[in-house]
Amino acid sequence: MPLPSYPYAAGRIFVLENKLLSRDRVERMAEAPTGEEALKVLAETEYGAGIAEIEGPHDYESLLSFEIRRIHSLMAEISPDPETTDLFFLKYDFHNLKVLLKSRYLGEEQDRLLITAGVTLSIELLKTAINEKDYAMLPPYLAEVLEEIDEAMDKIIDPGKMDTMLDRAMFLHIFDLLKRRKNRFAQDYFIRQVDLINIRSFLRIRKIGEDFRFLENLLLPGGKLDEEFFAAAMEEPTENIGDRLKDSEYSQAVSRGLEDFIKTGSLAVYERLVDDYLLNWVKAARWNPSGIEPVIGYLLAKENEIRIIRIIMVGKTNNLPPGVIRERLRDVYV
Amino acid sequence: MELGQILAISGGVLAVILAGIGSVLGVAMAGQSAAGVVAEDPDKFGSVLLLQALPGTQGIYGMLIAFILMGKIGLLGTPVTVTTSQGWQLFAACMPIAIMGLLSAIWQGKTALAAIAMVAKRGETSGKGLTMTVMVETYAVLALLASILMINGIQI
Amino acid sequence: MALMRVNPTRMELSRLKKRLAVAIRGHKLLKDKRDEMMRRFVELIKKNKEMREQVEARLTQALGEFLMARALMSAEVLEESVMYPTRRYDLKISKRNIMNVNVPKIDYEETSQEGLSPYSYGFAATSGELDGAVATLSGLLPEMLELAEIEKTSQMLAEEIEKTRRRVNALEFIMIPQLEETIRYITMKMDEDERASRIRLMKVKDMIEQRRA
Numbered sequence: 291m292p293l294p295s296y297p298y299a300a301g302r303i304f305v306l307e308n309k310l311l312s313r314d315r316v317e318r319m320a321e322a323p324t325g326e327e328a329l330k331v332l333a334e335t336e337y338g339a340g341i342a343e344i345e346g347p348h349d350y351e352s353l354l355s356f357e358i359r360r361i362h363s364l365m366a367e368i369s370p371d372p373e374t375t376d377l378f379f380l381k382y383d384f385h386n387l388k389v390l391l392k393s394r395y396l397g398e399e400q401d402r403l404l405i406t407a408g409v410t411l412s413i414e415l416l417k418t419a420i421n422e423k424d425y426a427m428l429p430p431y432l433a434e435v436l437e438e439i440d441e442a443m444d445k446i447i448d449p450g451k452m453d454t455m456l457d458r459a460m461f462l463h464i465f466d467l468l469k470r471r472k473n474r475f476a477q478d479y480f481i482r483q484v485d486l487i488n489i490r491s492f493l494r495i496r497k498i499g500e501d502f503r504f505l506e507n508l509l510l511p512g513g514k515l516d517e518e519f520f521a522a523a524m525e526e527p528t529e530n531i532g533d534r535l536k537d538s539e540y541s542q543a544v545s546r547g548l549e550d551f552i553k554t555g556s557l558a559v560y561e562r563l564v565d566d567y568l569l570n571w572v573k574a575a576r577w578n579p580s581g582i583e584p585v586i587g588y589l590l591a592k593e594n595e596i597r598i599i600r601i602i603m604v605g606k607t608n609n610l611p612p613g614v615i616r617e618r619l620r621d622v623y624v
Numbered sequence: 625m626e627l628g629q630i631l632a633i634s635g636g637v638l639a640v641i642l643a644g645i646g647s648v649l650g651v652a653m654a655g656q657s658a659a660g661v662v663a664e665d666p667d668k669f670g671s672v673l674l675l676q677a678l679p680g681t682q683g684i685y686g687m688l689i690a691f692i693l694m695g696k697i698g699l700l701g702t703p704v705t706v707t708t709s710q711g712w713q714l715f716a717a718c719m720p721i722a723i724m725g726l727l728s729a730i731w732q733g734k735t736a737l738a739a740i741a742m743v744a745k746r747g748e749t750s751g752k753g754l755t756m757t758v759m760v761e762t763y764a765v766l767a768l769l770a771s772i773l774m775i776n777g778i779q780i
Numbered sequence: 781m782a783l784m785r786v787n788p789t790r791m792e793l794s795r796l797k798k799r800l801a802v803a804i805r806g807h808k809l810l811k812d813k814r815d816e817m818m819r820r821f822v823e824l825i826k827k828n829k830e831m832r833e834q835v836e837a838r839l840t841q842a843l844g845e846f847l848m849a850r851a852l853m854s855a856e857v858l859e860e861s862v863m864y865p866t867r868r869y870d871l872k873i874s875k876r877n878i879m880n881v882n883v884p885k886i887d888y889e890e891t892s893q894e895g896l897s898p899y900s901y902g903f904a905a906t907s908g909e910l911d912g913a914v915a916t917l918s919g920l921l922p923e924m925l926e927l928a929e930i931e932k933t934s935q936m937l938a939e940e941i942e943k944t945r946r947r948v949n950a951l952e953f954i955m956i957p958q959l960e961e962t963i964r965y966i967t968m969k970m971d972e973d974e975r976a977s978r979i980r981l982m983k984v985k986d987m988i989e990q991r992r993a
Contacts, residue, residue, distance in 0.1 A: 294660075295656045296656075297653050297654070297656040297657035297660065297737055298656040298657060298659055298660040299660060300657055300660060300737070300741065301656065301657035301658060301659060301660020301661040301662075301663070301664075301740060301741075301744065302660035302661070302663055302664050303660070304657075304660075304661060304740070304741045304744035304745055305660075305661050305664035305665045305668075305744045305745075306664060307744075307745060308744075308745060351854065351855050354854070368660070381905060384905075385856065385857060385860060385905070388860050388902075389856075389860050389863070392860070392863050392864040393863075395864065396863070396864055400863060403856050403859050403860050403863065404856070405854075405856050446893050446894075446895065446896065447864075447893070448866070448893075448896055449863075449864035449866060449900040449901065450866070450896075450897060450899050450900050450901055450902060452864075452902075453861075453901050453902025453904075453905070454902040454903070454904070456902070457902045457903075457904035457905060461904075487903070487904050490903070490908055491903040491904075493908065494903060494908050494911050497908075497911060497912075498899070498911055498915055500897070504897065508902070508903045508904075510904055555912075556908075556909065556912075557907070557908030557909065558848065558908075558909060560908070561852065561907060561908060561909075577738060577741065579657055579734075579737035579738060579740070579741050580653065580734065580737060584741075597852070600851060600852075600854070601851045601852065604847065604850055604851035605851065608847055610847070614848075618848075618851060618852070
């Protein structure tokens with residue numbers, strides 16, 4: 291079967307965008323007195339089918355998995371470039387890799403932590419490959435990093451390093467594939483994501499008081515801000531990174547997030563602003579019906595929605611004050 | 625057959641082919657998008673169909689010019705002798721609609737795509753989307769007019 | 781007050797008197813022990829309360845931070861982040877003696893591998909809100925162990941105090957009064973016997989004198 295064309299995918303997406311959660315509905319969910327009420331607000335949307343399947347407000351994770359699975363199969367159906375759209379689901383595979391590797395080093399199975407929704411590599415395959423150290427059956431870039439990890443964990447088993455090596459391998463693969471496919475837009479998106487994650491790592495390192503050697507290991511490859519940038523920033527007081535980024539497009543998210551971080555020590559505001567920034571960046575590009583933009587935009591909008599629902603449902607089921615929820619609530623796409 | 629005749633016919637052929645290619649691309653592009661919209665929301669079929677059809681006019685214009693040209697050089701009745709210079713003139717006269725038809729149909733297709741996107745989001749804006757897409761048509765019509773006037777003006 | 785069933789004999793009396801003396805001495809000793817234990821207990825309880833409040837405040841903070849991290853990450857990702865611990869401790873539990881009560885003593889030794897940070901996860905897929913929770917918790921273990929030790933100790937002391945208190949009360953309100961009463965009874969009985977025999981003697985003497993006259 292030939293792949294669906296870009297305009298076709300765009301046409302589908304444009305109609306589907308109408309079904310995304312509106313700001314108004316998110317507000318109503320956030321204001322609902324209980325988890326049940328919040329779910330009721332959600333039940334009037336396209337989440338209704340998923341809500342019918344779950345047992346109650348505490349089971350919201352199943353609802354979100356249901357939705358991720360649905361989006362993944364929608365993408366399989368309409369994506370004009372499945373290789374590119376699959377990159378946005380790669381994180382679930384990498385999560386499974388992390389779980390399986392750590393299980394192997396711990397010597398106990400932790401299968402309940404595996405994610406089944408939205409994965410592109412079958413869990414059975416990953417499991418056999420990792421448990422039997424037979425990486426030849428995996429894509430070459432995975433085999434490579436897994437061998438590197440085995441080597442690195444020879445003396446000291448450092449789970450943090452394990453995760454970081456996998457994270458880096460994931461982004462290297464993403465950039466590698468996008469460069470080959472010459473997908474400028476998706477590349478630009480991931481560059482921004484990597485930069486903003488690296489800035490966040492920098493701030494987190496500052497908070498826990500580690501040095502540049504620690505940060506160096508954590509930095510993700512492929513961003514515009516390189517190691518020298520962060521090495522120099524480490525020499526200065528934290529707030530200077532705001533000045534350094536004043537002329538970049540990140541300035542708004544970083545300066546306000548930084549202000550709050552210095553005042554409260556919490557990254558909640560920064561993380562929200564980053565998510566909003568990335569979403570708005572994609573949103574601005576989505577009116578290109580003959581490109582991948584609307585598809586990626588919709589994918590990210592759904593991810594964002596899932597984040598919003600999770601924040602609200604965690605808040606509701608744990609009786610968090612509405613202010614705490616609101617502080618973390620993301621923008622919506624539509 | 626004289627070289628003039630060949631040149632004149634080539635002009636007509638190009639007008640049909642180029643404007644036709646433009647229309648095909650434009651209509652196909654808009655059509656795929658329209659199919660996507662209708663797959664999700666069958667009620668929108670009427671309004672997106674109209675938008676899809678708009679880039680198709682350029683092909684018709686090219687055809688029209690080809691007919692006028694044929695009449696001019698007598699391909700439909702008794703053939704008229706066309707000198708090489710006249711042949712070049714007729715060839716040139718076909719170019720506005722050939723080139724403009726190609727470009728305007730493609731771009732109109734893109735505009736139609738955007739308008740379909742708009743209609744998909746808000747059904748009530750289909751009139752506005754139509755207006756915007758028709759604006760691109762103006763230049764195809766101007767090119768058509770120029771071609772017709774030129775062909776008529778050339779003395780044989 | 782019930783009397784003990786005893787033979788009101790002189791021998792019994794001296795036996796009971798000895799018992800009374802022992803009971804009174806035991807009562808005094810137990811009372812001293814109780815008072816001392818109470819003193820220690822009050823000290824412990826005060827410390828326990830302070831530590832408990834401290835630990836609880838920090839635990840609440842850590843759990844709050846976890847909850848926030850939970851709101852931003854899926855359950856699986858959060859658990860994966862902390863599934864492989866980088867901190868390991870060996871616990872040794874020994875006994876310590878306070879006022880004849882065996883209480884536990886917890887010693888711990890860190891056996892983590894050198895050079896590992898407590899942050900057992902990558903920073904790309906996790907929220908910054910997780911760091912705070914992990915940092916708070918990783919510093920909390922020594923205090924939690926100490927709290928466990930103190931809490932168990934005060935619990936065991938409280939039990940022992942209760943036991944001692946019951947013993948003191950038993951001595952003070954049952955044993956000693958009973959012994960005293962019985963002793964009094966025997967004394968009275970013996971006095972009575974003595975009086976009776978004296979009267980009898982006097983009567984006999986009278987009767988003999990009358991017959992002579």
